[in-house]
Amino acid sequence: MMIYATARTAFKALRRNPMRAMLTTLGIVIGVGAVIAMMEIGAGSSSALKKTIASMGANVLIIRPGTASSGGVSFGAGSTTTLTPADSQAILRECPAINNAVPMVRARAQVVYGNRNWVPNAIYGATPAYLEVQDWTILAEGEPFGDRDVLNGNRVCLLGQTIVRELFEGLSPVGREIRIKNISFKVVGVLSQKGANMMGFDQDDVILAPWTTIKYRVSGTTLATANQSSDTAGSSAVNTLSNIYPASQLSLYPERSAVQQADNPMPVRFANIDQIMAAAISSEEIPVAIAQISGVLRERHRIRTGESDDFNIRNMSELTKTLSTTTALMTNLLLAVAMISLLVGGVGIMNIMLVSVTERTREIGLRMAVGARGRDILRQFLVEAVVLCLTGGAMGIVLGHGGSLLVRALLDWPVETSPAAIATAVLVSAGVGIIFGFYPAWKASRLDPIEALRYE
């Protein structure tokens, strides 16, 4: 007997008792439905989680200049001055595993507005791309500064929430001017609240400005000498108050007189930056990205093989590890739930099929009397079980998918359709049909036709 004919017989047999068939299928419908819904909601949560962790900086690589040393004295990380904005552009251009790179300078200085002052945790000079890398593009107020501001070294800035609170006491700072080391900056926007990072560093206590402005107007120094929190007199030529309150910073060399400066102007503006912040395409690509950046920078800095790097690349390996373990955990959890629901559905199928065999003993006897062999009976019951499971599986897919869509619509949970889950559900439901349908079918096929015909 062909499979098609068997399937037809199975359908007819199932149609003869639609209530029982429906109840049997219900187990699988709920099982598969639960699996699909769990998989979709789980995949959604998992990728939302991934995104959250990624926004915490799991994909971010920090490239900082290496140490300079002189006569065996090392000056610590960031003391060489070889990292340039051009390096940042080269990284973005030449590393396929990197999708963003931001040159950055840092400063620490007093900020003044009206009669209030504050020393932010950090004043960052960057490009607008910094907000993308930090997943910070949604501002609380105003507009971010643009690439043109970076090119022109415009005195514009974005304020973090803490600074707004400390300097403006709830007033809107947009359009007002603050002073950083006596340079006035126009506030163009306010960053949204981000809270503390994992180390307890208040991420809202920052000022963001074009890196050119910070570099050439505010800090004028490398990172090594950037800690000048109370130094209000960096540009002594402008600030006359510095004569009254002398700068605390010690000058190593005797100050050049105006005549000396006119005779020998310093022609070079060192465009070294404090760090480059680069974003990898995904956290899996981080090792590749590190290798690519390393290659590009070694070439640009003309470092021979065997010589050590003049830069350090740091990643958030702890975050990355958290990310991968969390994802694995989620997947395993969902798998366990899915397996249990399918097991329950399968046992339900077996249960009903066993009842069905007992109930249909006379039918089996009759079929054997008119010429069905044991294997025909086995096949019929197996196909019945598989048909039940596949029908249930199909209904379960619809139910589960509908359920997850409903969850998305009503609860606004992230949901991700996963074709793999659907394919698995179909295969597994057929498998459940075969595995749990086999015992009842085998039992039916072993019946003695005489006994079966006499069965009441």
Added chain:
Amino acid sequence: MELINLRQITKTYQMGDIAVPVLKGISLTIQQGELVALTGSSGSGKSTLMNILGCLDHPTAGEYWLEGQEISGISADERALLRNRKLGFVFQSFNLLARTSAIENVAMPLAYNAENLSERETRSRAAEMLARVGLADRLDHHPSQLSGGQQQRVAIARALINRPPVLFADEPTGNLDSRTSEEVLQMFERLNSEDGITIIMVTHDPKVAGHAGRKISLADGLIQGEAAASGSDRQGDAP
């Protein structure tokens, strides 16, 4: 022509340690085209003999020749094939599939005959068979919508769908009233005389046995006696 030939058939059931002999050496020849009644009191072994004749069971010892083939030792699958091709069954309780139309009940054995008929061929053959038993207008009725006599006629149509040479009937009128019994028995007689189908009935009702051309009575696992009943003149009708 000799259709069935039994030689010293015995059947012993093993009930734990005790062997219960049910058939104690039955030798029997049935010609093609005969209408035979097997009678006997309950426990005489007539049902067991019927099961062996109907290839539902195999004898403990002895030879069973069906159409010149010795079949006492063949496997269960081969017996299933024989039942499908050469034997038809009619039961006392009809054994129709509930909630299934008459035509599908009749077509059911076709599913096992390995001919792979198309749906349409299957239906037309089943419809033809139902027409022969006078139920052409009841094709899509379910058993619950048919009377006892009609149900038994559906069962007869089902038994004949594979055109077997032999038809076994186990108390075919046991669940029917006297009028419908008569109908069914007349149908048997007609099938026997017109189509030359050999019919073997098991019955304890002497009135039913009276329709048979030949009456074999069993007692205690042995053939007790044989009589040509009223219809004995029909014995020679077969081609």
